[in-house]
Amino acid sequence: MPSRPVAxxxxxxxxxxxxxxxxxxxxxxxxxxxxxxxxxxxxSGFCNMLWxxxxxxxxxxxxxxxxxxxxxxxxFRKEVYADYKANRSEPPDxxxxxxxxxxxxxxxxxIPALEQGGYEADDLIATYARLASEAGAExxxxxxxxxLFQLIGxxxxxxxxxxxxxxxxxxxxxxxxxxxxxxxxxxxxxxxxVDNVPGVPGIGAKTAAQLLEEYGDLETLLERAHExxxxxxxxxxxxxxxxxxxxxxxxxxxxxxxxDVPLADLAVEDPNPTRLVAFxxxxxxxxLTRRVAEATGVDIATVTPDAEMMSAKRTSGSAxxxxxxxxxxxxxxxxxxxxxxxxxxxxxxxxGPTPQALAEKLRAEAAAAPVDRxxxxxxxxxxxxxxxxxxxxxxxxxxxxFETSSIDPMRAExxxxxxxxxxxxxxxxxxxxxxxxxxxxxxxxxxxxEGQIPTPEALTLLSDLFGDESILKIGHxxxxxxxxxxxxxxxxxxxxxxxxxxxxxxxxxxxQGVDELARRHLGHALITTDEVTxxxxxxxxxxxxxxxxxxxxxxxxxxxxxxxxxxxxxxLVAERMTTVYETLERPMPATLSIMERRGIAIDRxxxxxxxxxxxxxxxxxxxxxxxxxxxxFNLGSPKQLGDILFGKMGLPGAKKTKTGxxxxxxxxLEELAAGGHDLPRRILEWRQLSKLKSTYADALPTYxxxxxxxxxxxxxxxxxxxxxxSSTEPNIQNIPIRTEEGRKIRRAFVAxxxxxxxxxxxxxxxxxxxxxxxDIPQLRQAFADGLDIHAMTASEMFGVPVEGMPSxxxxxxxxxxxxxxxxxxxxxxxxQLSIGREEAGLYIKTYxxxxxxIRDYMEATKAAARADGFVTTIxxxxxxxxxxxxxxxxxxxxxxxxxxxxxxxxxxxxxIRRAMVRMEAALADAGLSAQMLLxxxxxxxxxxxxxxxxxxxxxxxxxxEQAPLxxxxxxxxxxxxxxxxxxxxxxx
Numbered sequence: 001m002p003s004r005p006v007a008x009x010x011x012x013x014x015x016x017x018x019x020x021x022x023x024x025x026x027x028x029x030x031x032x033x034x035x036x037x038x039x040x041x042x043x044s045g046f047c048n049m050l051w052x053x054x055x056x057x058x059x060x061x062x063x064x065x066x067x068x069x070x071x072x073x074x075x076f077r078k079e080v081y082a083d084y085k086a087n088r089s090e091p092p093d094x095x096x097x098x099x100x101x102x103x104x105x106x107x108x109x110x111i112p113a114l115e116q117g118g119y120e121a122d123d124l125i126a127t128y129a130r131l132a133s134e135a136g137a138e139x140x141x142x143x144x145x146x147x148l149f150q151l152i153g154x155x156x157x158x159x160x161x162x163x164x165x166x167x168x169x170x171x172x173x174x175x176x177x178x179x180x181x182x183x184x185x186x187x188x189x190x191x192x193x194v195d196n197v198p199g200v201p202g203i204g205a206k207t208a209a210q211l212l213e214e215y216g217d218l219e220t221l222l223e224r225a226h227e228x229x230x231x232x233x234x235x236x237x238x239x240x241x242x243x244x245x246x247x248x249x250x251x252x253x254x255x256x257x258x259x260d261v262p263l264a265d266l267a268v269e270d271p272n273p274t275r276l277v278a279f280x281x282x283x284x285x286x287x288l289t290r291r292v293a294e295a296t297g298v299d300i301a302t303v304t305p306d307a308e309m310m311s312a313k314r315t316s317g318s319a320x321x322x323x324x325x326x327x328x329x330x331x332x333x334x335x336x337x338x339x340x341x342x343x344x345x346x347x348x349x350x351x352g353p354t355p356q357a358l359a360e361k362l363r364a365e366a367a368a369a370p371v372d373r374x375x376x377x378x379x380x381x382x383x384x385x386x387x388x389x390x391x392x393x394x395x396x397x398x399x400x401x402f403e404t405s406s407i408d409p410m411r412a413e414x415x416x417x418x419x420x421x422x423x424x425x426x427x428x429x430x431x432x433x434x435x436x437x438x439x440x441x442x443x444x445x446x447x448x449x450e451g452q453i454p455t456p457e458a459l460t461l462l463s464d465l466f467g468d469e470s471i472l473k474i475g476h477x478x479x480x481x482x483x484x485x486x487x488x489x490x491x492x493x494x495x496x497x498x499x500x501x502x503x504x505x506x507x508x509x510x511x512q513g514v515d516e517l518a519r520r521h522l523g524h525a526l527i528t529t530d531e532v533t534x535x536x537x538x539x540x541x542x543x544x545x546x547x548x549x550x551x552x553x554x555x556x557x558x559x560x561x562x563x564x565x566x567x568x569x570x571x572l573v574a575e576r577m578t579t580v581y582e583t584l585e586r587p588m589p590a591t592l593s594i595m596e597r598r599g600i601a602i603d604r605x606x607x608x609x610x611x612x613x614x615x616x617x618x619x620x621x622x623x624x625x626x627x628x629x630x631x632x633f634n635l636g637s638p639k640q641l642g643d644i645l646f647g648k649m650g651l652p653g654a655k656k657t658k659t660g661x662x663x664x665x666x667x668x669l670e671e672l673a674a675g676g677h678d679l680p681r682r683i684l685e686w687r688q689l690s691k692l693k694s695t696y697a698d699a700l701p702t703y704x705x706x707x708x709x710x711x712x713x714x715x716x717x718x719x720x721x722x723x724x725x726s727s728t729e730p731n732i733q734n735i736p737i738r739t740e741e742g743r744k745i746r747r748a749f750v751a752x753x754x755x756x757x758x759x760x761x762x763x764x765x766x767x768x769x770x771x772x773x774x775d776i777p778q779l780r781q782a783f784a785d786g787l788d789i790h791a792m793t794a795s796e797m798f799g800v801p802v803e804g805m806p807s808x809x810x811x812x813x814x815x816x817x818x819x820x821x822x823x824x825x826x827x828x829x830x831x832q833l834s835i836g837r838e839e840a841g842l843y844i845k846t847y848x849x850x851x852x853x854i855r856d857y858m859e860a861t862k863a864a865a866r867a868d869g870f871v872t873t874i875x876x877x878x879x880x881x882x883x884x885x886x887x888x889x890x891x892x893x894x895x896x897x898x899x900x901x902x903x904x905x906x907x908x909x910x911x912i913r914r915a916m917v918r919m920e921a922a923l924a925d926a927g928l929s930a931q932m933l934l935x936x937x938x939x940x941x942x943x944x945x946x947x948x949x950x951x952x953x954x955x956x957x958x959x960x961e962q963a964p965l966x967x968x969x970x971x972x973x974x975x976x977x978x979x980x981x982x983x984x985x986x987x988x
Contacts, residue, residue, distance in 0.1 A: 003267055004264055004267040005135075005263075005264045006063070006131070006132055006263055007135060007136065008135065008136030008137065009136070009137070010063040010064060010132070010135070010136075010137040010138070011061070011062045011064070011137065011138050011140065012062065012064040012065075012129070012132040012137050012139045012140070012266070013064070013066075013140045013142060014129065014139065014140070014141050014142065015065075015066070015068065015143070016068060016122075016125065016141065016142060016145060016148065017067040017069040017070075017106070017113070018070045019143040019144065019470075020049055020050070020067070020143075020161075021042055021069075021095075021099075021102060023469060023470050024041075024042045024043075024044070024045025024046040024048075024049060025041065025045065025092070025098075033283060033284050034284055034965065035284060037965075038097070039094035039097060040098065040101065040283055040284075042095055042098045042102065043101045043102055043105055044288070046102050047105050047109075047285060048288055049161060050067075050109055050111075051288065052161070053142060053161055062140075063137075063267065064264075064267055064268060065111055065112075065268050066112040066113075066114050066128070066266045067106045067111055068114050068115070068121040068124045069121055070115065070120055070121045071116060071117055071119075074118075075120055076118055077120075080246060081197075081246055081249075083196050083198075084195065084196055084250055085196055086196050092572075092578045092582070093576065093578040094578065094582060101283075105279060108276045108278075108280075109271070109276055110269045110271045110275070111269075112261065112266055114260075114261055116257070116259070116260050119257055122145070122147050122148055122253050123253050123254040123255075123257055124257070125141055126254060127254065127255050127256065127257045127259060128266070129141065129151050129156050131263045132155070132263065133154050135263075136155075138155050138157075139155060140156075140157055140158070141158045141159070142158070142161055143158060143159075143161075144163075144470060146176075146183070146187070146394060147187070149167070149176075149180055149183045150181075150184050150253060151255075152172055152180040153168075153169050153179075153180050175390065176205060176209055177205075177206065177209030177210070177213070178208075178213070182212050184218075184248060184251055184252050185208075185218035186208045186212060187199075187248075187251040188244050188245070188247040188248035188251055189203045189208035189221075190203055190204055190207075190208045191203075191247060192251070193422050194396060195250070197247050197251060198240075198247055199243070199244065200240045200244050201236050202233065202236045203233070203237075204391075205390075205391075205394065206387065211228075218244060218245075221237070222241045222244060222245075225237040225241070226238065271296075273293075273296035273298050274298055277293050277296070277298045277300060277303045278303050280292060281303055282305035359505075359571055362567050362571060363522075363567065365567075366521060366522055366564075366566065367521070367522045367523045370524075371524050371556060373527075373552040373555070373556055375426075376426050376428065376551060376552055377426070377427035377428070378428055378429075378430070378547065378551045379427050379428070379429045379453075380429075380430065380451045382453050382457055385429055385453060385458060385461050386461060388419050388421070389461055389462070389464065391421045392419065392421050392465055392471060393471060395422065396470070396472065397471060397473070398419055398420070398465065398474065399419070399426075399474040399475060399558045399559070399561040400419050400420075400473060400475055400481070400558055401418045401476065401481070401554060401561065402414055402416070402417050402418075402480075402481055403417070403418070403542060404484065404542070405432070405542065408714075408729070409483040409484040409487065410487065410596070410705060410712050411706075413432050413543070414431050414455055414459075414484065415430070415432045415433060415542055416428055416430045416432065416547075416551075417429045417458070417462065418557060419555075420561070420562045421562075422562070423559065423563050424559060425559075426558050426559040426562075428547075428551035428552075428554045428555045429458060430449070430451075430551070431452055431453060431455045432452070433448065433452060433543055433544070433545075433547055433550070434448055434449065434543050435447060435448075435449055435544070462490075463490045466493075467490070467491055467492070467493070469493060472494055472495065472496060473492045473494065473496070474496050474498065474561055475495065475498070475558075475561055476497065476499050476514045476557070477497065477514075477717075478495055478497045478499075479588075479592055479717065482495075482589055482593040486594075486597060487597070493590070495589070496565055496586065497585070497586065497589055498514075498517070498561050498565050498568055499512050499514075500585035500586060500588070500589075500717060500718060501564075501565070501568035501569070501572060501581055501585075502564070502718075503717070504577050504581045504877070505577060505878075506880065507718070507721050507722075507877070507878060507879055507880055508721040508879055508880030508882070509880045512718045514526065514557055514564075517560075518560045521564060522560065522563060524560065526557065527552060529542075531549075532545050532550055532553045576876075577876070579876065580875060580878075583875075583914070583917075584723070584875060584877065584913050585717075587917040588717055588913060588916070588917070589717065591916050591917055591920065592715045592717070594920070594932075595715070595932055595934070596712050596713065597712065598712075598931050598943075599705065599708055599710030599713075599933070600710055600711055600941070600943070601709070601710050601749070601751065602704070602749055602750065603747075603983075604701045606748045607701060608697075608701075610697045610745070610748070611693055614689050614692060614741065615693065617689055618686060618690060621689070622635055625679065625686065628679045628682065629648070629649075629679065630648075631644075635683065636690070638661060638664045639662075641662075641683065642664050643662065645662065645672070645679070645680065647662070651672055651677055651680075652675070653668060653672060655668070666684065666687075668680075669681075671831075673831075674827075674831040688736075688739070688741075689741065692742065692745060695730070695731070695734075696730070696735065697745065700745075700748065703729065713727045713728070713729065713934070714728050714729045715935070721879045721881075721902060722873075722902045722906035723873070723877055723879075723906045723909040723910055723913070724909040733937065735936075744985070746983070746985035746988065747983045747984070747985040747986070748983070749941075749983060749984035750983045755943050755945050755946060756943075756944055756946060756949055756980040756981060756982060756987070757933075757943055757944075757981060757984055757987045758930070758941070758942040758944050758949065758952060758956065758978055758980045758987060759941050759979060759984065759987035759988045760940045760953075760956045761938055761939040761976065761978070761988065762911070762938040762960065762974060762975070762976055763975040763977055764789060764975075765908045765911065766821050766904050766905060766908050766938075767789060767818070767821070768970070768972040768973075768974060768975075769874070769904050769908055769911075770820075770821060770904050771971070772874070772970045772972045773857060773874065773903060773907070774853045774856070774857035775853055775857075775971070776851055777853075778792070778851065779972075780971055780972050784972070784973060788810075789817065790810050790811075790813045790814040791805050791810050791813070793813040793814075793817055794809045794813035796851075797813060797816075797843070797846050797847060798846075811833075812843065815832050815833055816843055816847050820844075820847065821904055821905075822901050823858075823896070823897030823898075824844075826838075826841035826844060829844065861900050861903065862884075862896050862899060862900065865884050865899035866885055869881065869882050869884065871899050871902050872903060873902075873903050873906035873909075873910050874903070874907045874910070874968060874970075875910045877906055877910060879899075879903070879906055881898060881899050881902075884896060908938060911963045911974070912935065912938060912940070912960070912963070914963040914964065915959055915960045915963035916932065916940065919956070920932065922958075922959045923952070923955060926952075926955050928944075928948050928951060928952050928955065929944075930943070930944040930945075930948060930952045930955075931943050939988070940956070941987070942956065949980045953978045953979075953980070956978055957976045957978050961974045
């Protein structure tokens with residue numbers, strides 16, 4: 001590093017590196033390097049922020065510059081207070097290997113990357129700032145951490161890079177009510193839950209400011225605490241005086257530490273743009289590489305990527321960041337990568353609590369602090385809401401939830417919003433409450449309740465909070481909230497969704513609703529909706545329910561969401577599930593919200609005609625059924641049908657339900673139909689037509705949005721054990737595609753004028769996943785060679801040449817291929833192929849003889865499920881089956897079939913999720929305006945302008961086929977079929 005003493009007129013710039021890392025990691029979705037899967041999301045965000053700072057900040061060029069980092073080891077503050085920062089969780093799995101890369105990135109920018117054992121980054125910043133001020137230089141601290149506010153003044157200012165905003169003494173006073181000179185005392189009184197600085201119980205920042213304004217400083221306040229009129233405040237200050245003094249020592253920055261690197265050595269070095277481009281090229285940050293190269297005049301083609309970065313080893317896991325030099329030389333006792341590898345091996349072999357035992361321990365800790373609804377606040381003024389926004393900024397996170405007039409976020413009005421910044425610290429902000437019986441639109445209605453903030457004004461305040469990328473937003477089922485905000489021109493990022501965190505950890509172990517999560521993990525029963533709105537005829541719309549009932553109901557849910565988040569984030573790390581959450585779940589609410597808001601057009605006239613056709617066919621079937629039964633009866637009545645089938649006709653397999661009626665469920669009728677009984681077969685056909693008519697032909701037009709005139713389905717996350725999505729209102733996942741009637745329903749989903757629908761469908765993805773997971777050489781080779789997999793299977797099983805193979809032979813092989821994945825029985829296969837059970841059983845036996853690896857895979861999967869209670873996908877998603885060891889043979893067999901299928905179906909679901917998350921950016925990067933509208937099983941549907949169809953299809957296919965990369969390489973290639981048409985059926 002060059003060296004030049006600091007002099008009057010110089011400008012020293014100190015970047016809070018730890019703050020940059022936090023913001024970079026949480027502000028962006030997970031990112032991995034395409035070539036090898038190395039996690040680089042935080043590195044990418046860090047580099048972009050640093051480049052923007054250097055190029056676009058608009059301030060005087062620095063004479064001295066450094067990025068200051070925390071060193072991962074115990075500091076002197078632990079000697080002062082052993083529990084200091086004790087509640088901080090370990091770094092996420094994917095962040096750990098990025099620490100050394102971020103230091104290397106800093107050096108690639110020709111900037112010193114500094115850290116020092118025994119001290120925090122803030123202490124180094126404080127010492128450098130003092131030395132600069134004493135030399136008459138100006139100092140800019142780049143960051144927004146309130147712990148650094150005590151340094152402001154005397155030539156020291158701060159720059160919040162996210163807002164491009166200067167912070168001086170006036171801004172500190174505006175935010176906290178005291179100047180920088182009293183920030184230490186204010187923090188000593190208020191404490192800090194993030195760093196576990198105790199402070200004085202019951203004293204917040206606002207109260208602390210008032211006390212300091214009156215008494216001057218902390219010591220004077222403590223000496224005169226007996227004069228304070230408020231009894232509880234007086235008692236707390238007297239009883240916790242020593243705790244306040246300890247807190248002051250914790251928050252006071254050391255401005256006189258002995259520096260390893262002198263201030264003079266921070267002199268700005270002439271940049272080496274080629275070295276920077278080489279680093280960025282090695283990290284495969286293509287956009288930033290181009291931007292830097294263009295700005296500095298470097299020819300990218302002539303630059304060789306930094307070889308060390310290209311060979312950087314991917315490391316992940318839940319082990320804590322080790323102490324010591326994060327950038328140790330290769331010949332030092334332990335390089336960073338080697339340390340992490342060693343920690344992972346130690347963690348994997350060390351004796352300790354099982355994940356189940358650890359989960360129970362964490363649950364017990366989370367449930368130890370009871371929920372006290374009496375502490376919740378009701379915020380009725382903009383000033384009061386601004387205080388809560390400031391509290392959220394101070395904490396760095398906020399849990400929130402909206403109360404609305406409808407469960408449909410596309411049509412709902414906002415009734416209120418709940419906020420929570422710490423366990424037990426929550427508030428409700430009423431916005432759209434109406435007097436009982438009132439309606440804003442009805443003439444003479446009672447109108448809105450008084451004492452509410454106008455919704456636009458509240459949303460303006462909240463928008464700054466929700467859009468601040470340095471503040472983590474927390475909630476349960478946030479997709480609805482994202483849509484609600486987007487409809488009003490606002491956004492919320494970054495976020496954590498406790499619904500999805502729970503889903504990753506406990507899929508299959510119970511429901512994921514916030515009520516059930518609170519009972520299961522916190523031992524707490526939430527206020528129910530019925531308790532707020534009433535029931536039956538007296539039920540009120542939520543907007544007409546009394547505010548004093550809605551407030552604890554809503555605030556409690558935000559409070560509980562925050563408590564669950566604290567529990568789940570620890571479990572994600574401890575159970576090594578962070579990567580699954582970050583890559584497969586956390587990005588999905590934003591992706592699905594966009595898709596839902598787009599919706600899809602339907603042809604109402606076509607549906608009307610189809611409804612008439614279905615009614616005619618149902619009528620004809622009903623007449624035939626009545627003739628076959630010998631009397632008329634209500635086909636929709638299970639009781640009357642049971643009496644006909646089993647009471648009158650005496651068909652076999654009769655069983656009564658708990659109510660005493662004959663069982664006429666679909667499986668009962670299917671078994672009778674397979675036995676050659678025509679009446680049950682006709683009933684099944686009538687039921688299918690009836691369902692299509694009522695669920696789709698008649699109902700779809702009722703879902704048209706009054707403004708968009710499109711249908712907006714609601715995709716359900718966390719609704720299946722395997723990770724597959726489902727949808728409601730309407731359910732587009734269950735439209736049959738093997739019947740002509742089902743295809744006609746799909747035909748009614750149409751493209752707008754000037755566009756086409758593109759359907760992109762994975763070809764036989766579950767068979768390909770099976771071939772990979774079970775390692776079946778014949779199947780792998782067939783897929784690699786692009787052969788007809790069903791014809792190949794038939795040839796293997798029946799010894800029939802592929803060329804000229806009869807269609808019925810191939811059809812049987814196809815039924816077996818797909819049936820095996822779902823654990824099909826001889827009865828099921830016999831029913832599907834209309835053959836005898838003995839013959840079907842022989843087919844299955846022959847199949848396993850020809851492909852023994854599949855049976856081995858199935859048996860191994862069942863054994864693992866019995867032992868662990870769960871199975872995993874190729875991406876690490878856990879699918880739990882706690883009842884797989886049930887004593888009932890039929891029940892046990894059912895769970896075994898589900899456990900065999902789950903890794904296959906779940907892996908396929910994970911692949912398409914990864915494709916969906918990557919799709920929007922890929923289309924935008926290609927300059928295309930195609931819009932992803934629907935996801936149905938293994939298929940994605942897009943609406944594309946006619947002029948862009950040829951350019952769009954290759955991009956869609958590439959993203960879908962490469963979805964597993966860079967996380968893993970499948971041993972079987974994926975294949976996607978995509979085509980365009982004016983309606984969904986013809987595009988499929």
